[in-house]
Every structure is written in structure tokens, then in C-alpha cells.
Amino acid sequence: MCFPGACAATALALAMAPIATSQTAPAPVTPQTTAGTIAPPAAATHTSANAPDFQTRIKQMLSAAWLADLYPFTRDTDISDEGYEAGLALALRCARMAPERRPAWDMVLLLADQVEGGTPDEARVARREALAALAKLDPLDDAVRLSRIADAIEAHPTADARVRAYEAILAPQNRAALGAPAAARLAYQLASLESRIGNTELFSRWLAEAVKADPSYPTAAQAAAGYFRMRVADPAADIELLSIAVEANPRDLSTWSALLSVLLDGGAFKSAERTARMAIAVAEAERRNELVYSFTGDLATALWGSGQRQEASHELDLRMNRLTEDYRRVISLMDPSITNERLAREYPPLPSTLSIAMLGIAQKDGDTKKFDLLLERALRGTDAEVKRAEEQGSSKAEVGSFLLQRTVTLLLFGKDLSTIPALLDDAVKSGALGEQGKARFDAMLAWRQGKAEVALKALEPLRANDPLAQYAYASALADAKRTADAITEFRTIAETHIGTSLGLLALDRLSDLLAQPKLVASQLSKQIADRAEVLNTALAKHLPTTLDEMIDRPFRALTVEVKPSATMIGPYESFSFGIRIRNSSRLPMAIGGDAPISGKVTMRSAAPRPGETDAAELPPQPLLIDRRLRLMPGEEILVTVDADLTVVGMLLNIQPLDSHLVSVSVVSNPSTASGGQAPGFLGSVTGAPPIQFTGVTVNETWVKDSRALIRTAGSIEAVTRLALLTHAAADPALLPESIRGDAPAIWADIVEAWKAMPDTAQAWVLGVLPRDTPAMAPLIEAARASTSTTVLRSWAITRIADPTDPILDVCRRSGDAELAKLADAVQWVADRRAKRAADEVGLETERARSMPKDTGSGGGR
Template sequence: MVHPSREGHMQGTALISGFLALAMSGGSANAIQDAPEVDPAVATETVAEGPPTLDTRTAHLLSVELLRYASDVLAVSPVSTEAIEAGRIFITEATRLDPGNIEIAHKQLQIAILTEDEAFIEHSVDHLLELSPGDQVAQLRRLVMAIDQFNLAEDRIKSYEILLKPSNQETLGPVVSSRLAFNLAMLYRQTGDRDGFARLLGESMTLDPFYAEAMAVGAGYFQTRVADPVASVELLVSLLLSDLSDTGTPAVLANMLMQHGAYEAARRMYTLAIDDMVADSQPPSNDLLADLAVSMWAAGDGESALALIQVRQHELDELYRSMTREEKPELSPLELARLEAPITPTLATVRAVISSSSDADTAADGMASARESYLNAISILQSNDNSDQRDLASAILELAWLQLWLGHNPDEAEEHVQKAQQAAALSEEARARFDGWILLRQGFPGDATTALEPLAEADPAARLGLAVAQQEQGQLQDAARNYLSIARETPGTLIGIWSALRLQDILGTRLPPTEEAAAMTVLVNSIPMAVDRYPLDPRLAVSFSLSLGDSDLQPYQPIIVDIEIVNNTPMPMAVSPEGPIHELVLLQPEIQIAGMDKIKFGPLVIDVGHRLRLEAHEKMTVSIDLRSTWVGRILNLSPLPGGTVTVTGIMNFKAGNQTAAGNTVFYPGLLGTEVAPVPTRVDGIRVDDDWVSGIIASTTDGVLRAENISDLALLASVIQDNTRMQVSYPITQNILDGGVEVILDAYDRMDSVQKAWFLSIMNSSKDLRSIQEEATKGDDRLVLMIMLIKLLDERDNILIIESPILQRALESTDRSVKSLAKWVKRRAEYLLELELARDRMLND
């Protein structure tokens, strides 16, 4: 007797070998080393029955209609298990009709995942890989599914380890192997094996250093376990290069560079961080701007630092004046021009400190602005009954410290210290430090030295006061020693940079960077300079374009849009939900039909994530048929006049509703691009007696070809318009009657696929009602499916629920027809309930 868990292990092993050996393009049973033999019973595949027609063109047209139905039933709320099953039914039939259609194959896999039916998912993955052997995402899914057949973690771990043997990695390739290694690392973490987690995480990062998810986890994990800041910077540089669309990494890297005195490198990264945020439609914070200004100043460019702050001041002034103009329209332009917006205390402090090295007027202006900013903040805290007194004391002390440090109004600073003490008690050390600085700024450097010297070793601010006092007393060597220690211990702080500049004044030369700072700068310099330009012009990194195969199409002809994405960088770029190339692209079609307003429904979100990454200068193309979307439905409703279809596309898109009307808008994020509209023309038909007579003559007898079916569909539309008196073309009545007769006759000669497609695009008409009545009485699955879904075109939900065809389908022995009928009934009942609820609200 085999133990149940062991039996599961044996079956899973057999499953794995079959999946793994065939997962790659051109894979064979011996491609994966150490894989067990395949159980023939498990490996046998079911081959789907082909379409019941010789008319492959009409079969394709019908498959596209079914693809749209599958998408539509899952797009309406609420999404139920019945809706998912309906989507499965439609997509299965679409696949059977057009098994070589890659768009349908991708949709089948998406729906299979929703069903959570492992056999269906497995079948869908297999089918997709038959059509697209190079689909890395499908390859990876197939491998992971095979491993997930195991119930025990130890069996899954063993399977992953087998896959990640060097010989197997060579077959799988580093990109897929990296993902498998990361999965195994996460599995090790779940089981508490830290060493295994670290080993496999490192292996994943090594196999594909452009796999952003592994790099992000690795950077966070290994930074906490290495005491080497240079190694931490190396991890962050690798993380940045792995995902150029991550707006957070440059700022984190810049902060670390500042902490270790790599000022020029920090300036570059802060600039990149701000450019990234602007490109991603995120306004950079005042604190981030302050950090950039500090890095500029530290790198020796105080003038640019002050100019940067002035630009932000100008932006705030304009916003402040605009708001004031709305509140006080009586103010004159001159009065408005005099208004100046307060800036945050942080930004004001940075400006004051940098300005202190400039001329007296600039220094005084900087300090005055900082004082005003702090007094505003203190006033707000004082007026708020719920504010913490410690926060109030802290703000007052910050102002006092800034005044003492920069030598402005020590008497007022002393008053601030006393007020802070009333709000919250100061420690003895803090009080002693302030007393020493007050003595220094009141002109008693000797007394200040006495007060500050005992505190200097443990308190950098006290040591700074001591150094200033020593410099004023001519003790330049002692002062330089203290300035140097502050600059080395706190290189990323304002007092650290200020101390380095004071030391430079004493020595007459700039303080050289430390070995750490130099090594970090080398690492940052390894980032290509082109990366700095990507936020400003994303086309340098990624090209995005849309193209249409034909600019002039016939009615019902596929409208193929080719989505092309090109990696223009000299390094790989991942395709994933996080980026840098996001796997979803947004398309916004618009239709202009003669005599109608422009038609524009919701945008289309297209999944282009069929590759795990694009290599340097590699491109990928994903094609979709707009007929499988709402565009096809609209054009089917009005095929005679033709129309122009325009498509706008956005890559790496973001959504927001910051509009006056609160409408959702879509726009490019970082590395995103919006492409100009791409137009195509769908020709209309010049309807006259000769055109109708030609169709009658070509379809009177014989085998019906695809072009005959399309012509009959157009003729049915003419008859429908004529019935509704919506015609701008005079058709002789006897010729039109002949058209009705030929449609009725031809319908009887159509095969089931032709009938189903014809019914899918034909609208109700009293002259052709007998066709629909006949269709409801038959047993053809495709025809019944079409008739059921078209029931929802009926406006009266009660009539839908009571429809004979629905009642008949609910009793069908065909599981698919019955399941679809259940969903149609549930949908109609849901809409009816909404309708009744609205009526009750109106009556109340």
C-alpha cells in the first residue's frame, strides 16, 4: 500500500517531467536533467475538435465575435461564477473555431486562471506555447504549475533544486531560472530556512540582475546584513538599473551617498529622483528639493542651490497670489505682486544656512525668511489646542538654534529658549549647550569655550560651537581639528558641510573625499549618463508605437493594431506589473461614422506581458483585432456608411481624476509615452439596385463562400434600414423583396458556423424574423449560444426571462448551452431588480 502523501509525490513527479521537458521552445523529454519518466496516462493530451466548416474566413469572424462576448461577460458587474463559466464557454468555442489565433489563446489563459480549474489552465498554457514557444511568461507558468502539483514543501523544494542545476539552467536560460530561484528563495523563507533563502535570493539576483522584484528584496535583505556602506550603494545602484521606472530608489541612494560625503554623486541622484517624480506626475516635495539644494552646496555650487530654492519660492508665490486673487478680488495687481508665500521651515533653514556664506544682505534675507517661516509654524502650533507641547517646544528650539548658529539676534534666541522651557523641560545637556552658544554670540568666546568643552565629545552641535569659539580666539589648529571631526562624522548634515567649508577657509583647500565616498562615486558613475535623460525624453529608453496593417478596410474585415515596444537602452529591461516596461498598455479608440457624433466608449487595457524582459535594443510586437472589442460591435451595427477608426495609445499609463468634472483621465507615467492617433478607414457600401441585384445573382445557388456571407449580412442591414425608414438610398421594392427571399434561401444552405456568424451581426427585422424563429428551434450549439447572448439586446428584461429560447436552453442536455442560459437569466434578473429599485425610489 502506498501512503497517500507518497502517492501524491509520485504523481506530481510524473506531472513535473511532462511539463518541464516541454516548457521551452524546442524542448524534448530529455531536455531537463534528472527528470523522472513520464506516465503516459498523465502526459496524453486531448486534441480539440476542429471547426465544423470549410469556410475558415467566416470561422475566424465568428471566433472574434465569441472572443468579444467572452470579454464582455466578464466586464459587467457583478462578476459571478456564472459569468466566468459563460466566458469560458465562449472562449472555448472561439479557440475551437480559430486554434491558431494567438489573441484568443491569451484570452483563454486569462479566463482559465479566473476559473481556478487547474486542468483548464494547463490546457490553455499548452495551447499558448504551441502557438508561441518563446512566450517566457507561459513557460514560467507551466513550470511553476508542475511544481505546485506537490503538496509537501520538501518535494517542491527538491523539484526547484533539480531545475536549478547548472545543466538545466543552461536549457531554461538565466531569465526563467532567475524567477525559479526567487520562487525557491521565498519557499525557503516560508519554511524558516534563512540560509537557503539568502543563497537562492543571491542566485536569482546573479542570474538576472534586471529582475526588479528579486533585486528589491535582495537590496533590502542584504543591506541589513552587511556593515559595508559601499556594498549597500552597489546594491542600490543595481536596483536602480533593474527598474528605471521606480521613483523611490534614486532618492534612497542619494541619501546614502550624502551620509558618506559623496556629494557630486548624491547631487546627480537627487536630480534624477526629482526628474523621475516630475515625469511620473508627482510633484517633488519641499524636503526633496531641500536635499538637492544641500547636495549642490556640499558639492561646491551654492549659487545653483539658492537658485533652485528661489524657483520653488516663485512657484509658491504664484500659487499664493492666485489663491488670494480668488479670495480678495479687490486687491490691485501691485498689491498682489507684493505678496510672498512662506516656505517650509526645512527649505527656509537650508536657504538661510547656504546664504550665510554669501554677502551680508543675502545672509540677512535668508535668516529673515527662515525666522518668518518658523514663527508661522509656531503660531499654528500655538493656536491648535490638540498640538503636542513637545512639538511646540521643538519648533521654538529649532529657531533658537538657527539664530545662534548663524549669529543672528542672540537675545531673541535666548527668549525662545526660555519659552521652549515653559512648553517642555530641557535636559541639562541641552540647556548647557544653548547657554554656551548664547555666550559665544554675545561676544564671550572664552566663557563659551568653558561651557561647551565638557559637552563637545558627545554633542556635535556643542563641538561646533567650541570650534567657532576657538577660531575666534585664534586657536586655528584646535578649531580645524574639531571642524574636521564634525565633517567626517556627519558629512550629510548641514553642520557637517558647514564645518567642512569653515575648515576649507582655514586650510585654503577643499577637504578631499574619503575612500568610501570615492568608491561610491565610482559606482554611481557606472550608471550610464543616458539614464539621467530618460525621464526627460522616455523615447530614449523605450519606443512605443501603434500601426495598422491596412489603412483602408472592407466591412467586417479585421482591424489589426500592432503594438510595438522597443528597448532602446544598452541593457535589458523587465516587462512586469511594476516596470520598467509595464505589462499593460492602454488604447483609446474613437469612431467617426458619417452623419453621427463621434463615438468613444471606455479605453481598452491590453496585456503585452508575454516576455519576462526585453534584451538591449530588442523589440516586441503584440497584435490585437479591434473587432474583438466594442469597436467591432459599433461597426457591426452600422456597416453600410463605413467610418474612420482612430486609436490613441499610452504605455506605462496612470489614472487620475483631478479634473473639474471628477472624470477619470489617463496619462503617461515614468518612461511612459502617449502616441498620436492612428486612423484607419472602414469603407462603406454604395447601395443601389445594381448592388442588390449582384448579391442576389451571386448567392442564388451553389456553395456559399465567405464573401457571400458578408454580402448577405450587408444586404440584411439594408433591409433592416428600409424597414425602419432609415435609408438615404432608393431601392426598387421588387428588387428588395428578391433580396429578402435570397437571404431566407441562403440561410438554409449555410453551415452552422456561417449561420452563427450571420445571426451574431444581424439585427432584428420583421422581414427576416423567420430566420431567428428557426434558429431558436434548432439544436445547433453555436446558433443557440448566439441567440442566447443576443437576448440581452432586448430592452424588456421580463421578456428576456420569459423567452421561449431561454426556457428551452435551461432544460438543454448540452452543459455549455445550459450554463450560458443560467448566466443570461441571472443577468436579466439582476437588471430587472435594478430597474424595479429605481422605480421604487422614484415612487417614494
């Protein structure tokens, strides 16, 4: 087949690369050994036959050391565009030094995206080099292969040429080579391109193709649900489209909400109950309390609408009691001084639909005590909303909207109406209430005050386009003994607002007037009953019960195992973690940022502080695992993570002399609401076996052996021992008392050995040194005298904190343009850090001056 241009031919060649269809991990990763267990990643130790030579290993070590400092440098809030460019150049250098290790190439991709706006050509070249290298490291990496195809297609200069390239790659004869997940994503990219061009028909076609190729691709499924629903006036089609989207990504709560709205609006209360229960479970797992409240209101509405009033009341009691306990627990943590009496008066802010459902059901049941308690809860909830909005500095209009929510609750259910005029005045002043709205509430107040005729006159012109005004109008008709007219109005509201709290309130009033205590919406007309049946049937057909099973038992859906390559690690030894994730459900699941399997996991770890035995939490760290686009049932992915650049590996480098017992766990599907530190839906916390960092016992024999070993040429052990000896000698107190007098000779040996090493080894030692101490002066002076650009790079990225450091000028005069640019970028960041620190000191000083002095006796600490 003839393709339009060389770029399309390149894209096709990339498409023919291996496809990740096997259930086993890629070749470089240790395979599964026995059912239910995994073998650890390849051990860090090397035999003489497979050990990397000295230059290869020292370059790997130096690459990791530079990257460890490049990460925080490129995340500094003061970094400039030129700083990102210098960071990209250094990341590329790190990657080329150790091309067989992934982290540096990942860093290149990240920084290429950052500099693309300013230096697009350099970014494009770096990106292509990184993607090509990653493809060699893991030929089955779907995400990399897809990126390379898209990158080749995007190289075409015109939109029409890119369209032709996409169409060529998506031709039927190429689909098998692409694989369904990649084909779906490319089809979606083409659909997006057609949309930008303005070709609506072709956008529709390729969007449908994307969903057809891989219904488990969440982005396409959600886009198709949103787009085609607007063009198909068919409730059953709505259900089908939304069901596909929910199945593609059950973690997406907005799709659950949309599906619930369609079911409730159509009176399909049986299906709405099923859907609401699943949505609540997902929202709880994702720690989204505001949506738990909303979905609980939908569940109550579904039960209420289907005539299950007692069940609705029971569900509300159970769930609201738990939500209230959680809310009070948070308040007590935020304010430990709060009394139990005050805490008992705190209630969570609730959506108005939920409040109305709770009060409407209790009112119909005639339980006065419970009704009064729920009314107090609802009003205190709105008070909490107002307080929260004011504390967060929300707009006056937003605060006013919560005042209106309180007003509606009082007008529908309250007994004491005396506060309503003031509430309305405040809402008007805030801008949340206009003239017509004020007129409606004034008329509703007249109705509640028993002035039926006044209310009817004011509400009659408003009722056509205002459901709340129509409800008040119907209620005023009933109070005026115009029963037939009231029945007509309540029936109209119940028929046109099916599945809403207001519609169900109207249905309850209608049942009272008709003396039919068991009246439900489906009895109002055959059309309503038929539509509900269509929706119920559609949901049963298109939303599989396997999804219910997954939500009922979420911990069984994904199996996660974590193993380190070794559990006994010496100073500066290389090691890794293997993270295996298996789809144990009966549904295919995509992997990515907005997918049922998150493209990130969070590593949590803990280790004792120096000199202490109690473990302290280390900072949590996100790790990318999105090497595949999808896992079919039974498939798994095994990702090997180099530990050098994890917080655990950095701990080993920062404190190499200390012995640590480190515990490591991985949070899969981390919840966004928890900041990624706790698992969300389908997620779990999986621990690894404890890892013992052996550290070093610094005694006279060890020092003597070290002074001899560091003179060994071409030995990685000599280089690492030099770094360890430097750490020990940097603090004289760490040396045995019997040899502290030999410190000058020890430093002479250190400097002599350092000078004899190749510049890559010198640069690595410089990169892992502790903070400067007076004892380190001989080595620091020797390092400052070096003119090696490799050593200078280590100075620039790992040791400079002072923006006036003379080494910066040495870097600029080195004749290395990249190094000069790095020096400029480092100086820029260091200068702003210094100014920021000075400002903080000034603020602390000013604060101290403004504090009143304690003149009382005994005013110690």
C-alpha cells in the same frame, strides 16, 4: 539525470523548449524588411491556396463575436462566481473553435485565475490547455514557457517536493536550455518558496542566484537590495545593491529614493546631485509630481551640502516656478471661474524638507525680499495641503500633521508667531500631537519669543532624542551668548544629521559662529570626509554612465513602430496590427508589469461619429506585449494583435455600413498616473498609417445583388452580406426610397437565407445584429424558434438585456449544462443591471422633485 517525479520531468522538457535569444521576431510574424522600417503583419486577404475553409473561417468569426461580448460580461461589477465559471467555459469554447488565435486563450488564463479559488481543478485543467496552445502558437514566448514550467512544478503536492523540482530544473547542466532570464525567475520563485518554509539561508542563496543569473530582473534586484542591505553594515555594499536595482528598473522611483537617502546620509553630495537629477527626470516622465517635489528637495540639499548655494538657489527657482505654473494650470482647469488675482496666491503643497531647504538657503544669503516670498509660498502650500486633506475626507490626525508642518515652518523662519498657539491646540485636538511634542513646541515658541532661559530649561531634557528640540536648544544657547556651548550643539547636529535640511541649517549656524562662511560637512571630521569618498567612489563604479545617457535621451532608448496589416478594410474583414519594440539602448531591459519596458501598451484611436466629420476619441485599450522576459541591446519584439477585439475592430462590427477614417496610435510604457493614456519614462506615442473603413453604399443595385448573394451556400461572403443587409433593412430609412415597399420581401429573403445557413453562421449573424427594431421582427422570431445550442449561446451572451427573457428558460431546457449555467449567470447580471438602472431613475426623479421650479418668465432651455 533522475528527476523527483513526473512533474519535474515535464518541467525539464518544457525548459528545453526554444529560447528567445534571436533579435528577430518569431516565425509566424512578418520579419523586418529594411533598416528602420517594418513590414506590416500578414495581410488579411487570402489566396485560394491558403484561404481557410468555410467552417474554419466562420468559427473564427463566431469565436471573436462571442469574445467581444464576453469581455464586458466578465468585467461587470455584479458578476457572480458562477458567472466567472460560465465565462471560463465559454472562453474555452471560443478558444477551441479558433485555436490558432491568441485572444481567446489569453481570456481563458484570465478567467482561470478568477475561478481558481472555487473550482481549482477546472481552473488548473483550463490553464494548462491554454498554456499548451499558446506555446504552440509562439514557441519563443518566454512568459508562457516560464508559466508552464512553474505550473508543472507547482503540481507537486508538498513544498519539499517542489523545492527538489526547482533545484533539479536549476541544475548547472540545465541552465543553458533555460536561458538566463528564465533561470533568474525560477530561482526567485524558489527563493520565495524557501522563505515561506522558513529556510532563511536557502532563501538568501537562491535570491543571490536570481540576481547573478539576470541582474536586469527587477523583482530579484529590488528584493536583494532590501534583504542584503539589512545584513551588511557596509555603505559601499548599500550603493552596489541599490545601483543594481536602479539599473534593473530605472522606472522604480522608490529605489531612487532609497539610493538618495544613503548618499545624503553619508554626505556624498556629489553623487547625490547626480542621482537626484536622474530621479527628477524619471519622476517628471512618470507624471509623479509629489515625487518631483521630494527629489527637488534632495537636489537642493545635495547642492547646499556641497557648498553650491548659488546653484541650489538657481535650481530651486527654475524648478519651483515651473511646478507652480503646472499647479496653477490644474487649478484653473478644475475651477474655470477662479480670478487671476486668486490664482496668483495659489502655491503647490511642498514637502517640509523642500520648504526648509528653500528658506534656509535664502536666509543664509540675506535676500530679505526673496525670503519673504518663499515663506509666503511655503505657508500657502501647507494651507493647500490642509484644504486638500479636508476635501478628501482625510482623518483629523492627517489634517493635524499638516498644521504641524506649518507650525515648524513658522517656528524656524516666521516673523509673526501669533497663530502658533491656536495651531498647536488644533493639532492636539486632532490627535496628531502628544504631550511631549506639545512641550517641545511650547519651548521652541519661548525661544522665538526671546525667552532663552525658559526655552533652555524646557528643551534640555528633550534634546537627546529630538533633533528639532536640539536645534532649538542650540539656537537658544546662541541667543543666551553661550557661544561655546552653542557651537558644540550645532556641530553635533551637523555631524549626526548629515544630508538633512536640519543638519544643514545647523551647519550654517555653526559657520556663522565660527566665522567660516564656506564650511561644508566634509570639513567637520576626517571620518565624514572618508565615508563620503567611499560612497562617491562606489556609485561611480556601480551605476553606469549609460544610465545617465538613457535618462538624458529617453526617447532613443526604445524604438516603437506600429503598422496595420492593411489600410483599406471592408466590412467584417479580418485585420491586425504589428507592434515592434526595439531596445535601442546599451542596457538590457526586462519586460513586465514592474520593469523598464512595460508589459502593456495602450492603444488610442479616433474616428468620426456617424454623420459627422470631426474625429472623436474611442476608449483607450490596454494590450499585452509581455511575450519576452528581456530585451538585450539591439533585440526587438514584434507582437501581432488581432484587431477583432480591439475598439477599432468592434467599431467596424457595430457600424459596418459606415465609412470611417480611423487613426490609431500606441502609447508605450504608459504612465500609471495618467491612467495609462500618456507615456511614462522611456515611453512614446507612435502612430500608425490611417485606416480607411470602406463601409457600404446602400443603393438599389447593392440590395439586389445582396438578395442574390445571401443564397450562396458555403460562402463567407454570403454570411457577411446577410449581416450587412440586415443592418440596412433594420432601419427602413437606410433603404433607397424606390425599394422600401419591397421590405417584406427583403426580410423574407433574409429569413430564408438565415435558416439555410449552418448554426455557426446563424449564431454569428445573430451576434453582430444591431439592436432590435420593429422591422427586424421576422428574423428575430425565426432566431427565437431555433433549438441549436450554438444559436442559443449567441442569444445568451450577445442579446439578452431583460432578466425575464423566455430564451433563458429555453437555454436551461436545452440539455446543455454549460449553456444552462451561462443562462443563469446572464440572468443574474441582467437582473442586477435592471435594478441598478431603476435605482438611477429613482434618484434622478427624486432629484428633479427636489429642484425648485422656475416660475420666471421665459424660462426655456
